[in-house]
Amino acid sequence: MGKAGSLRAASRLLRHEEAEVRAAATGLFARQRQLPAWVSFPDVEKAEWLNKILAQAWPFFGQFMEKLLVENVAPNIRASNTHLQTFSFTKVDLGEKPLRVLGVKVHTGATKQQILLDLTLSYAGDIQIDVEVKKFFCKAGVKGMQLHGTLRVILEPLLGEAPLVGALSLFFIRRPTLDINWTGMTNLLDIPGLSSMSDSMIMDAIAAFLVLPNRLLVPLVPDLQEAAQLRSPLPRGVVRVHLLAARALSSKDRLMKGLIEGKSDPYALLRVGTQLGTSRVIDNSLNPVWNEIYEFMVHEVPGQELEVELFDKDPDEDDKLGRMKLDFGEVLRARVMDEWFPLQEGGQGQLHLRLEWLTPMADASKLDQVLQRNRWLEPKPEPPSAAILVVYLDRAQELPLKKSSREPNPMVQLSIQDITRQSKVVYNTVSPVWEEAFRFFLHDPSNQDLDVQVKDDGRQGGLGAIAVPLSRLLTAPDLTLDQWFQLDASGPSSRLYMKLVLRVRPGLGGCRGMWEAIGAHGAAVGQVRGL
Amino acid sequence: MGKAGSLRAASRLLRHEEAEVRAAATGLFARQRQLPAWVSFPDVEKAEWLNKILAQAWPFFGQFMEKLLVENVAPNIRASNTHLQTFSFTKVDLGEKPLRVLGVKVHTGATKQQILLDLTLSYAGDIQIDVEVKKFFCKAGVKGMQLHGTLRVILEPLLGEAPLVGALSLFFIRRPTLDINWTGMTNLLDIPGLSSMSDSMIMDAIAAFLVLPNRLLVPLVPDLQEAAQLRSPLPRGVVRVHLLAARALSSKDRLMKGLIEGKSDPYALLRVGTQLGTSRVIDNSLNPVWNEIYEFMVHEVPGQELEVELFDKDPDEDDKLGRMKLDFGEVLRARVMDEWFPLQEGGQGQLHLRLEWLTPMADASKLDQVLQRNRWLEPKPEPPSAAILVVYLDRAQELPLKKSSREPNPMVQLSIQDITRQSKVVYNTVSPVWEEAFRFFLHDPSNQDLDVQVKDDGRQGGLGAIAVPLSRLLTAPDLTLDQWFQLDASGPSSRLYMKLVLRVRPGLGGCRGMWEAIGAHGAAVGQVRGL
Incomplete structure (x- = not known):
């Protein structure tokens, strides 16, 4: 999806309820409208005053972090590994430079019970954290860190009494870029039982901790009934992705083999956060047809994205054939999308997808119908779910x-x-x-x-x-x-x-249904694996 | 204080701690510096995203208001007057149009334990509130309201644990402009015991309810220790205002009496929120000398202002001779100010004031010193306080x-x-x-x-x-x-x-001290009266 596509997406996201209903009814209607001028001005606002607040609250946030690391994180680390029983934090200093908010965007038109905020964050600070493992005379730590990403803040539940908001939920929808300046990391990795780890693995673990489905919940009222639900909400929907076909792909094998005009052996990688699916390989084709179906649980719309990457299967290293991204907010608005998406990032050609938004329901009476329909389905790539x-x-x-x-x-x-x-x-x-x-x-x-x-x-x-x-x-x-x-x-x-x-899962008339069997915490199943 | 004065004020407010200390030490030093260019761009920011949040939270705020009026306000009204025992709210509808935030400003450099935010608010809404007094078959209400003003929000205490902020305090420092469209007000004022009231009195009461020293406290943590203190904090300081003299005032009596060149009979009205002081009248002078001292309790700096109005005492109606305003934030920065302030709003000439910032202290050892010094003071216009x-x-x-x-x-x-x-x-x-x-x-x-x-x-x-x-x-x-x-x-x-x-009150070497005897809730004492 190029710039025009992004603009189209922005336009669709911002339309009013009324337009949304019409769009759902008429299918592609909405996409044919002229774009208003303001679409080119994204509704992300600066907020220097928030940075002033952050600067003032920074020392208190430092105390909070120190307490969290010393009282909660350290005991868990000590208990996690017999070699780490003497682990402790010897210094936690968040430094002078506060986190900065580069932009704020509020999403409207989602459910009426919550407020969705996206904060574009940037931190390049002089944080210093020192740890010690006494038994191995090991000292290590962090001196300086950079983090850039978009934090989603959900104000939920909204209340008819003070303080109007029951709790804040905080998380990154997509993995932020994280850069940590380690000190003495080699000492740490010398400890028995840690030698299989690397600094990039630790970095991955930290980054993953901040990202969906992990959420930080900050209750604002005592005895919040919905705390468990807010920490791990039910999926807002399931999106069924029909991976149909691609056309006019570039021929990577010709480039590899010199002058002889060749084909590619394309396959697709479908990714939604930590959920991942891999299609079968279509040999020797620039216009592959898959007709496969994947389904993904979606928690955050707008925000969560489908990412499809096409590769040319090769004996040594697979070549990239291009990539497309789509925000599920678009699928929710349209309910059904059937489009040829242009491939970006060095690729050529288009990818044909059909996407359907399904809202799981607390209605057992639909089950028989769904089960009956599933009996007629091929398990491709997975047996159908109901x-x-x-x-x-x-x-x-x-x-x-x-x-x-x-x-x-x-x-x-x-x-x-x-x-x-x-x-x-x-x-x-x-x-x-x-x-x-x-x-x-x-x-x-x-x-x-x-x-x-x-x-x-x-x-x-x-x-x-x-x-x-x-x-x-x-x-x-x-x-x-x-x-x-x-x-x-x-x-x-x-x-x-x-x-x-x-x-x-409610039936969607005339559509074949198949469920991709990955929970948010991920486990490899058939061709589908979780990260 | 003109535009130059305001810019100077803004400049002074925004200077760093360091400059502040220097300014305090060298008196007028700070005022002689060149103004940087950015002073002409006030640091009030727009925040459309806050308005989106307000729009979404508005129905919940409506529920909150309805509950507040029906469960808390109505019983108080019923109990307040025997004729109102059948009073009830029959409709509370906050309408569709939410409150809007036109601007946000964060004050930095005050105490490190709190964050001060000023929100410029504007509300022109379709609120509808109906009340009934059954006994008198009386129905009345509000249909539409306008409110414009600056709301101060204090985040305090800041905490080293979630949610980082213990409570919000909300109030208007200065009275907002309020315009209420009453329905059936004449019916209501027909009720015995209410006939002495007028709609403007009710309006005044509501406006006053929103203004300092009244504060709305919204606790964010359970069992907030400091709740009473936050609802009614100790004054941050006492400002002693020496009303010294004025010069080159306009001659109002000449205008009244035609061709004969005359003088004015000037007196001054000093106002800090609800605290009010009136000077004696100096007969027949355009260069009056008062040498009077007033003292005011100040809770919010920057924000709270001293307002001095000069009048020409006249047998029928007193004429305005001009006006000046000064934010106490300036006095806090300078500790001592001694200036001729230009008179605005149709006036001419200048007003000579000396202002001293005093911080009340929990130190009984200073008392004897203060009492001894007070013995040598004339009670003008009030006996001195310690x-x-x-x-x-x-x-x-x-x-x-x-x-x-x-x-x-x-x-x-x-x-x-x-x-x-x-x-x-x-x-x-x-x-x-x-x-x-x-x-x-x-x-x-x-x-x-x-x-x-x-x-x-x-x-x-x-x-x-x-x-x-x-x-x-x-x-x-x-x-x-x-x-x-x-x-x-x-x-x-x-x-x-x-x-x-x-x-x-700590002693300030060589200064005469005298305390203006008005508490925040106001009562007339001598020449000084509370509103």
Whole structure:
């Protein structure tokens, strides 16, 4: 999508509700309108006064960060690895230079219950963090850091009483550029058990921590009911992407082989944040036809993007054939888009996609219809799904003590058929708090179980288990179970608090449906893998 | 103060701490510098994105307002007047048009513990509020309103933990312009007991409610320790204004009397928000000399202004001789200013003022020095004071029930010698909560009492009393008492919670001192009256 495309996108995003409804009804109507002049002036505003506020609040933010690192992060690092039991932060100094806000943009017209703000942030500061691992006489740290990216701030829920906003949610939709000036990193990587790591891996981990689906929640009212929901909201929608075909691609093989006129062997990589799908390779074609279907869970619109990259499959290194990007805000507005998208970034030709926006619903009555239609579908590249399940794993109580009488390090494995997800480990407790969310695509909730295994990390033998037939959700109010579950093969009062939310994918008349089986936390499944 | 003066003022406000210290040390030094070019571009920024947020939050603000009027305001109105016992709000609709922010300015360089924001607000909306007084078959209301003014928002206290800001304080420093379109107001003013009111009186009351010293506090953390302090903070300073002289005033009497060249009979009106002082009249002079001293409590700098108006005393109507304004931020920066200020708004000539910034301190050791110096001062126009007292009247418990056994309507009178202040009335309770603050100037705290009388509004006989010798405060930690006080002439467990804070005015070498005796809630004393 070129400049004209971006402008078109901006125009569409900014249209009023009325126009949106018309556009949805008439399909391509909206795209044929003339662009108003103001579209070329993006609605990102400067806000120097915010920078003055940041400068004044910076020392307090420094205190906050120091407390966070010393009281919360350090114990987790110490518990995570036996070699790091003597880890500590010896200095946390956020420095003099505050974070700067280069631009602010407010998104209107999304749901009425929340306010979406995008802040373009830039930090190039003199932060200094020193760490020490006493046992190995190791000192290392950070001296200086750069970070540039767009932070989304959600004001939600809006309240009819002071302070009008219940909480702030903060996260980067796309990974920010991050540059850290390490000191003594080689010392740190000499420590046994850390030698497999590299500074770029640590950098990746930090950057990923800031990005969707991770969110920082700042409650502004006490006893916020919706805290769990705000930390891990249900997906706003599922976008079905029909990867149909491409045309007039460049012929990379001719360039490789000299004078002989050749073809490419194109395949596509589809990416939405950490969700990733790979198409099959079409040999020897500049006009490949795939007819494949992918589906992605989308949480933030506008903001989250579909990115499709085309490559020429090659025995040694695959060549790039071009790339396109599309904000899901456009798909939400249009509901259905069917377009030839021009390929950018050195590529030529166009990519034919059909995109459909589906809103998962708390309506079990649609399930039979969806299941029946799915029976006629080829599993290409994956078997079709009919619903999504979100599991909020909250906490456990009174887990059994093993003979060693040492307190366990509980973690949970959640499985539905061949898909397994794993919680973090909580160390040295019989009453762990996880507060994690997991997402699953379901082929047939009336016929599947959620299998939960509580394990003691690094040791044999389980701490308890339970199987929940998902058919129970189909008759539950709002398709939701929010309760304590008694554990089997565990202590007499051992129990687990979970909230299970089922949502049925509504049928879209005449369309084939297929679900891409990746939760936000990612796991490799068939041709689709999570980052 | 003309354009040049305003620019000079802006320049001074924006200078850095360093320049400020130099300016204070060298007196007029700072004023002689060349003005940098950017001074002519005021640092008030537009923020359309804030308006988008306001538009989206507007319906929730409407709910908040409706709840506030129906649950809090209506019961107070019903209790305030026997004729209004059937008063109710029948409709509260904030309308479609949201409040707009025309500009934002952040003040830097004040204390490091708070952030000061000024929002230029404009509201011209379709608000609709209907009220009914059933007993008198009276319906009235508001349909449409305009409000324009500058709202100060204080983010305080800043915290080293989420959400970084403990509370928001909101108020107008200067009275906003307010225009209300009443419906059926004549019906309302027909009700017995209301006939003495006018729509402009109601308008004044509403406008005053929004203005300093009234503050709206929005806590962002639970159990905010500083809530009372934030609602009614101690004054940041006391400014002593020497009204010295004026020169080259216009001769209003010549104009009145035709051809004969005459003089004026000038006097000055000094105003700081609701605090007001009036000088004596100098007969028959265009170059009057007053040599009077006034002192004002100042809470908000920059922002609060001294306004001096000169008038020609006339048997029928006094003529204006001109006006000057000065932001106290300038006085704080310079500590001492001694200038001839040009008179604006149709006037001619200059006004000679000397202004001194005094910061009240929690230091009893300075008191003797101040008292000794005060003995040598003429009381002109008021006897000199040596300290200020702030009384936080919080609540009472288990007040006695009278024979009628009807619950009382308790209110409190607080007196120090001939100055008496009065709390609001709380209706039908033996455990009233007032949460009000009162400010007094003291001549000699070692020798004065605070006399507290709890009364039953509109009925004979007291509910309790106590006299607190202010000398107790001189030996208390931080010159503060924060405790329950047992009531005399009351029930066995009747008590009153108050916080008393004393601050001593520090001496400024060689200056005569005199305190203008007006608290923020205003009461007429001598030539000085509160609005």
